[in-house]
Amino acid sequence: MVELALWDTAGQEDYDRLRPLSYPETDVILMCFAIDQPTSFSNIQDRWLPEVTHFCENIPKLLVGMKIDLRNNSTRVAQLNAVGHKLISYEEGEALGREIGAKYYECSAMENTNVTEVIEAATRAAVSGNMRRLQKKICNLL
DSSP: OOOOOOOOOOOSGGGTTTGGGGOTTOOOEEEEEETTOHHHHHHIIIIIHHHHHHHSTTSOEEEEEEOGGGGGOHHHHHHHHHTTOOOOOHHHHHHHHHHHTOEEEEOBTTTTBSHHHHHHHHHHHHHHHHHHHHHHHOOOOO
């Protein structure tokens, strides 16, 4: 049996000193960004990866692009184009995932698209990460 507890850590700077308290005993990290918010995408590498690497060095990581339903939303696409931005593409997410050593997934909670797949992937990563850590702790007596 697997018990899964998700912690949505606060991203605001006010919580920078408290957030590390949630990292001990972490089994998997999901670094999420909204595909319509270029800043949330750049924050993965600029802000979250350094913090996660510092506090959760050997913990499996998944990169998750969220709100993929917006790819079919011409109003949101037009809003982004008007300010010189665009939606983050699947290829951009996948490239960042490779760069930071995280498997890339996309989902939409609004349409319930791939949400189960993300949770299942996180569970598999947590279990396999725990197995590797347990194997390192095994002591053989001869």
